[in-house]
Amino acid sequence: MKLDQDCVRDLLLELESKLSFNQPIFIDDFKELETVSSYGYEISVYALLKMIEAKFVNANVTYAGDEIYQLAISSLTWDGHQFLDTIRDHEVWKETKAATKKLSSVSLSIIATLATEFLKKKLGL
Structure with missing residues (x-):
């Protein structure tokens, strides 16, 4: 599944x-x-x-x-909160999904990494 x-x-x-x-x-x-x-x-x-x-x-x-x-x-868990905080923002989630759409599947760790990068960009870091 x-x-x-x-x-x-x-x-x-x-x-x-x-x-x-x-x-x-x-x-x-x-x-x-x-x-x-x-x-x-x-x-x-x-x-x-x-x-x-x-x-x-x-x-x-x-x-x-x-x-x-x-x-x-x-x-x-702590990791659950950390992951959720990374993907919580709707715009960050939308960008992350768009970036991974080209691939057939992506791990949660890759999603977290991408979302972190989009979040940093959004915050100007």
């Missing part, structure tokens, strides 16, 4: 706004997120699992067979 970069960004933005200290987001809450409604459950869960692998979010996932049985998203 292909990782939807827009879904990753939108999930990070929404999780940041919805998560509270000691108030995790559970599977039923996750299914109700606007991002999940927009992209669909499968694409959103895949993005979330990759964000967990990338250590962008702290979460516990329990499986029953191939299905997610329990999910508890507790917080964004």
Whole structure:
């Protein structure tokens, strides 16, 4: 399955706004997120699992067979906040996506590097 970069960004933005200290987001809450409604459950869960692998979010996932049985998203990690801060600005995100559009796929680290360069340019650094 292909990782939807827009879904990753939108999930990070929404999780940041919805998560509270000691108030995790559970599977039923996750299914109700606007991002999940927009992209669909499968694409959103895949993005979330990759964000967990990338250590962008702290979460516990329990499986029953191939299905997610329990999910508890507790917080964004330091790396998750850093990545989100790099791609948060809509114009920076738009430029980053335009720059990567020519390629069939681009890693999150490359996206972060490009976004950082566009952000520096925007700030005149």
